[in-house]
């Protein structure tokens with residue numbers, strides 16, 4: 001049960017959104033072992049709730065429920081599935097203040113940004129409610145006069161969704177929206193650090209009329225046992241995972257044993273390039289958006305910022321000024337713009353990467369160490385002249401650290417941007433139309449922002465190439481990840 005001593009929850013309008021048990025077959029269910037684990041508020045490291053600490057047995061029950069609910073959900077007319085999804089979307093929007101509070105408390109994202117994430121998440125449910133209605137197949141001209149050929153779209157079956165802590169709401173709806181719209185049933189395993197947003201979404205799904213077993217949620221502190229079931233049980237036909245490349249590779253290997261369909265949205269190492277013909281102020285705004293959203297904890301964060309030598313000093317100065325204005329604070333405090341990092345390990349990692357860059361010759365312009373507030377806060381930081389040999393040019397920083405280096409040549413900078421095993425997103429600023437096309441085509445990524453530091457929207461396909469994964473989420477492409485194309489040959493005509 002939620003920790004009664006937590007003053008945070010007294011701010012909720014609807015406290016029944018705060019659930020602590022697994023959602024299995026439409027019922028709130030304790031872990032079979034009776035075990036629980038604590039959820040901690042990263043803003044102050046206080047325990048704010050305890051939730052079910054599930055293991056393989058709970059995962060099997062959830063898979064069983066999803067499997068049993070599958071045929072009825074798949075055969076429901078798309079119009080009826082869409083009606084339920086629209087209700088779910090509307091109730092997420094109507095409860096966005098409470099959902100934002102829950103998200104901010106468990107993840108440390110400032111409250112305004114948390115509410116924005118909830119609304120961003122709702123947009124996927126709304127989008128896929130409509131896409132459910134457009135799950136068109138094909139008819140194909142037959143090579144034989146006595147045959148007709150059709151292709152119908154069918155749901156894959158049970159979809160296992162494993163979601164990350166950095167977007168505890170939107171990464172769930174971005175997967176569950178298309179899965180449910182396509183007619184799949186779902187077993188969701190939210191991140192260990194942030195289960196409460198998932199459970200609140202589950203509560204709203206039940207209220208919206210989602211039948212028992214269609215959406216099951218299993219929380220855990222030890223993901224290996226649950227993950228083993230989700231990746232090896234033959235009743236699960238699809239796995240969608242957002243998280244690190246290391247874990248993604250492992251899950252993909254495990255899914256091979258039953259040849260599941262897999263979508264992976266993995267790590268990134270986004271380059272952000274500012275060419276000599278860019279609008280400097282627009283580029284600074286773009287860096288602020290692409291780097292400091294969620295305190296730098298996004299897969300599409302600008303990890304390596306390349307600035308042409310002609311603009312380098314001007315841009316660096318303006319950026320440092322803006323970064324110095326960022327307000328660091330408790331996610332639930334009025335006016336906070338940068339929250340804490342998710343946990344102590346994250347604080348150590350960001351500290352190590354900054355120390356390593358400085359040891360390799362980077363220059364510190366602002367920040368550079370843990371924040372004087374203590375806890376898991378890191379100062380918004382700007383480093384310049386960061387050499388390619390420093391670890392933060394290869395590893396995702398996942399913190400509020402802008403790492404700049406200068407360049408002089410277009411070809412050279414594109415080669416540097418592509419010199420990474422990752423291929424999720426890249427950004428560049430330029431006002432030269434020919435260069436815009438040329439560079440966008442040359443960057444080896446799934447998403448490019450040209451004069452744009454904010455890529456995320458439900459209407460466009462989100463996803464990467466290379467070791468950033470495969471599959472697309474959102475947009476008209478997102479539902480295909482949960483559908484099979486069945487070819488029907490109709491003879492004897």
Ligand code: SIN
Pocket residue numbers: 166167170242265297298299300456462
């Ligand atoms: C992510 O960091 O994985 C998702 C970011 C987004 O949807 O904007």
